[in-house]
Amino acid sequence: MATAPGVDPEVPLTQDVSWIAENYPLGEGRNVHVSVFLIRAGEKNILIDSGSFYHRESLVRRISRATAGAGIHSLVLSHSDYPHSGNIPAFRRRWGDFEIVASSGEPEIQGLPYARRSRIGGSLEVAGRVLDFLDPPLADRSHTSWIYDRGSSVLFVADGFGYHHADDETGLTSRQLPDGFRSEEIYTFHRDTLIWLRYADPSVLMGVLREMLEEREVSWVAPIHGNPIAAEHLDDYLERLEDGVRRIVREQAV
Amino acid sequence: MPREVHPGIHWIQEFGPDRPGIASSLIDRGAHWYRPGREIHVPQNAFLFAGEQTLLFDTLSPAADEQILADLETVLDGRALDYLALSHPDVPHAGNTFRILERHPGATLVAPRFGRTHELYHLEDAHKVGPGDSLDLGGLRLHFHDAAFLDAAMSMWMTEETSGMLLPVDWMGLPLMDGEGLLFADEFRSPVDVDRYAEFHGRVMFWMRYVDVARTQAEIDLLAERYRPAMIASAHGPVIRADVPRYFEMMKEVVERVATGGRTGVL
Ligand SMILES: [Fe+2]
Ligand SMILES: [Fe+2]
Ligand SMILES: [Fe+2]
Ligand SMILES: [Fe+2]
Numbered sequence: 001m002a003t004a005p006g007v008d009p010e011v012p013l014t015q016d017v018s019w020i021a022e023n024y025p026l027g028e029g030r031n032v033h034v035s036v037f038l039i040r041a042g043e044k045n046i047l048i049d050s051g052s053f054y055h056r057e058s059l060v061r062r063i064s065r066a067t068a069g070a071g072i073h074s075l076v077l078s079h080s081d082y083p084h085s086g087n088i089p090a091f092r093r094r095w096g097d098f099e100i101v102a103s104s105g106e107p108e109i110q111g112l113p114y115a116r117r118s119r120i121g122g123s124l125e126v127a128g129r130v131l132d133f134l135d136p137p138l139a140d141r142s143h144t145s146w147i148y149d150r151g152s153s154v155l156f157v158a159d160g161f162g163y164h165h166a167d168d169e170t171g172l173t174s175r176q177l178p179d180g181f182r183s184e185e186i187y188t189f190h191r192d193t194l195i196w197l198r199y200a201d202p203s204v205l206m207g208v209l210r211e212m213l214e215e216r217e218v219s220w221v222a223p224i225h226g227n228p229i230a231a232e233h234l235d236d237y238l239e240r241l242e243d244g245v246r247r248i249v250r251e252q253a254v
Numbered sequence: 255m256p257r258e259v260h261p262g263i264h265w266i267q268e269f270g271p272d273r274p275g276i277a278s279s280l281i282d283r284g285a286h287w288y289r290p291g292r293e294i295h296v297p298q299n300a301f302l303f304a305g306e307q308t309l310l311f312d313t314l315s316p317a318a319d320e321q322i323l324a325d326l327e328t329v330l331d332g333r334a335l336d337y338l339a340l341s342h343p344d345v346p347h348a349g350n351t352f353r354i355l356e357r358h359p360g361a362t363l364v365a366p367r368f369g370r371t372h373e374l375y376h377l378e379d380a381h382k383v384g385p386g387d388s389l390d391l392g393g394l395r396l397h398f399h400d401a402a403f404l405d406a407a408m409s410m411w412m413t414e415e416t417s418g419m420l421l422p423v424d425w426m427g428l429p430l431m432d433g434e435g436l437l438f439a440d441e442f443r444s445p446v447d448v449d450r451y452a453e454f455h456g457r458v459m460f461w462m463r464y465v466d467v468a469r470t471q472a473e474i475d476l477l478a479e480r481y482r483p484a485m486i487a488s489a490h491g492p493v494i495r496a497d498v499p500r501y502f503e504m505m506k507e508v509v510e511r512v513a514t515g516g517r518t519g520v521l
Contacts, residue, residue, distance in 0.1 A: 026370045034374065052374045080345050081406070083374045105457070105521040106271060109298070109346045111316040120520055135460075135517070140405050141344070142458045142521045192369060195407050196459070199473065201466040208464065254472045 010066045011171055011228075013220045014152040016040040019228055020062050021171040022055040030164040030185070032225050034083050037156060038066055039149060044073040044127035048147060048156045049224055053086040060087075060094055071095030074127045076118070077102040078158035079144035080110040084224060088112075101126055103133060103145040110143070120145045136160055137209045138194060153219040161237065162189040162225035173220075174233040181227075181237055187244035189225065198252035202245045210238065256325050257436045259493050260417040260485065262305055262394055264329040268298040268318035269435045276429055276453070279519055285453065287444045293432040296454070296521060298346050299489045301421065302329045303414060306392025309337035309364075311412060311421060312489060313350035322350050323357055337389070339364035341423040342401070342409035343375040347489060364389075366410035368400070375408070384410060401425075402477055403459060418484030426505065427490025428454045439492040439501070446492060448504045452511040454490065456518030467513045471506040478502040 010018040021035045034055065039046040045067045051059045063072065072095055077085055080102065088100065101124060102115035118124055118133045120143075125131075132148040138160035139146075147156040164185040169177060190197055197205075213221075213234065221229040221237075229237050256264045272293040280288040288294070300312040300322065308330060314322040326335065335358035340348045343365070355361060365377045367384035383389070383398040390396075394414055401409035403425040412421040428450040439446045455462060462470070478499060486494040486501060494501055512518075 024371065024374065032371070053376075054374050082343060082345075083371070085345075086374075103520065105275065105519065106273065106296075108271060108317040109315040111345045111349050113317070137464060139461075140407065142405065142460055193407050194461075195401075195404055195409075196461045196465070199465040199470045200461075201464060205464040249466075249469075254469055254476060 010038065010062065011173060013154060013173065013222065013228055017149065017152045017154045017220070017222075018066065019173070019222065020059065020066065022051055022058060023170040024052070024054065025167075026164065029167055030188070031167060031170060032162065032164060032189070033170070033223075033227070035224055036063075037154075037222050038063065039129065039152065041127040041129040041151070045070060046074045046076060046127050046129060047072045048076050048222075049078055049084045049158075050075055050087040050091060052083040053090070054083075056087050056090055060090065072098050074099040074101065076126060076131065076147055077112075077115075078147060078156065078224065079103065079139070079141045080112060081141055081159075084158070085112075099126070104143040118145060134212065137205055137212065140194060148216060153217045154222050155218050155220070156222045158224055159193060161221050161223040161229060161241075162193060163223070163227050164189045165227055169227065173228045174230050174237070177227060180233065181240055183240040183243055186237070186240045187247055190241070190244050191248050193225070197245055197248045200245055200249060202242060202249060205245060206238070206242045256302070256329050259438070259487070259495070260419065262303065263414065263417060263419065264302040264304065265436060265487070265493060266300040266302060266314070266322065266325045266329070267436050268314040268321060269430070270295045270297055271317075273429070276519065280453065285449055287447065287450060288431070295430045295432070295435075296427070297430055297435065297490055299487065301487055302326065303391055303394050303396065304329065304333070305394035307336040308333055309339055309389065309391060309396065310335060310354070311339050312341050312347045313338070313354055315346040316349040319350050319353050323353065326354070334358065335361040336391075337362050337364050339412070340366070340377075340380075341412070341421070341489065342366060342404065342406040343377060344406050347423075366408050368410070369408045371408065402473060405458065413481060413483070418482075419487055420481045420483035420485070421487050421489075423489045424458055426451070426486055426488040426494075426501065427458065428492070430492075434492070437492055438496075439494045440496045442492065448507045448511065451504055452508045452515075453518050455508050456512045456515070457521040458490070459512070460517040460520075462509055462512035463516050465509065465513055467510050470509045474502055474506050474509070
């Protein structure tokens with residue numbers, strides 16, 4: 001079973017944002033989350049990303065339960081990579097033709113001809129909520145955007161801020177991780193996911209990243225492939241991330 | 255209609271929709287090669303390798319599902335498709351995989367070996383290849399490599415030995431104007447230059463904004479040295495068949511341009 005029974009309920013982050021954590025085991029005691037997040041915007045429900053088809057049944061069941069059967073009214077995609085966008089047809093069959101918001105130069109090429117387009121650097125009102133779409137310093141696909149929910153101050157960071165968590169860390173936020181984050185698993189996640197980091201100038205990258213996080217109030221950093229990071233644990237994660245990037249650069253020297 | 259770029263190697267191109275958004279940013283920054291009013295397209299290429307056996311490299315995007323099936327029919331001309339290889343499981347490169355396999359049920363699916371998340375892409379049963387692996391099609395010989403400049407981690411590059419062709423996938427693409435479909439780089443009327451390549455890489459490889467320029471340029475020198483290609487066939491650019499070293503030099507300048515000028519947009 002991919003997701004432990006103990007993490008079946010949603011994990012509340014703020015009053016109206018919760019984490020629906022799904023787990024994918026990588027073997028040898030390492031795992032990666034492939035999650036979605038739910039924003040309760042009054043009577044409407046916004047889902048951030050749609051998860052992987054690998055977790056389809058579990059996601060449908062858990063989203064139904066979390067929304068008392070109402071399902072979702074808007075789906076906002078961080079990018080069209082399959083583990084983020086794999087359940088759109090299934091969710092639409094279940095909950096009707098809800099609105100889909102996707103960042104892309106060309107939604108048709110990404111297989112999303114019906115999507116409402118978000119623009120990096122822009123903002124949109126989605127289900128009565130204002131979302132800012134930010135240029136992500138940590139991403140793989142060109143059209144990825146980070147999504148900042150002004151209402152909750154949660155920053156959804158797609159492939160950024162991931163973590164190869166241990167078997168017993170599935171579904172735990174930074175406040176619940178018994179020993180906090182380990183540098184090694186921040187490093188392996190980034191080494192294996194964002195291949196371009198081998199070319200990075202760590203100070204340039206970390207400078208942009210820190211500036212971005214200082215520009216706005218952030219209550220939680222919410223990664224699709226990691227354990228959510230509460231504001232008070234962000235500096236610790238960033239320090240370990242910087243070490244990890246420096247290590248990638250050092251070890252993959254040209 | 256596909257174009258044969260070397261005996262047995264056929265170039266299939268999805269020209270893609272007009273991109274007025276890219277055009278207006280070109281006007282804003284006064285890109286010297288762009289004439290206002292011309293359409294801008296970002297092409298998506300697939301290549302069919304036909305030796306004694308046949309292999310298709312990439313599938314075009316879901317918007318071109320009918321086109322890839324029709325073009326494939328044209329170049330196969332009644333022959334079977336033996337392999338479908340995916341450079342990376344990105345929607346615009348791999349989005350027609352199931353359609354193609356449905357039409358060619360005998361074809362073996364080939365995917366990059368990199369990583370441990372193949373199940374999340376329905377690729378757990380694919381034949382996985384990586385550095386050191388080759389495939390002899392009879393008359394054409396393919397070799398698989400790690401991708402050096404890429405977006406998805408699960409990616410690969412490919413070379414074909416008899417033509418000296420390097421397929422660098424998302425690297426070395428550029429935006430086309432109307433009338434520039436399926437042209438070799440040396441056939442363009444308005445020259446293929448650094449500015450055009452920078453426009454593309456400042457979108458697709460937005461991360462070049464965060465790189466150490468000297469280090470990244472050193473990697474490009476190394477690639478030129480290692481592959482010494484006679485031809486380059488990008489998934490998003492014109493096929494290059496002449497003056498190849500000049501293009502590696504241009505790509506070094508591109509890195510510098512994006513690192514200092516920032517990203518040009520999205521794709
Ligand atoms: Fe991704
Ligand atoms: Fe991802
Ligand atoms: Fe790609
Ligand atoms: Fe691409």
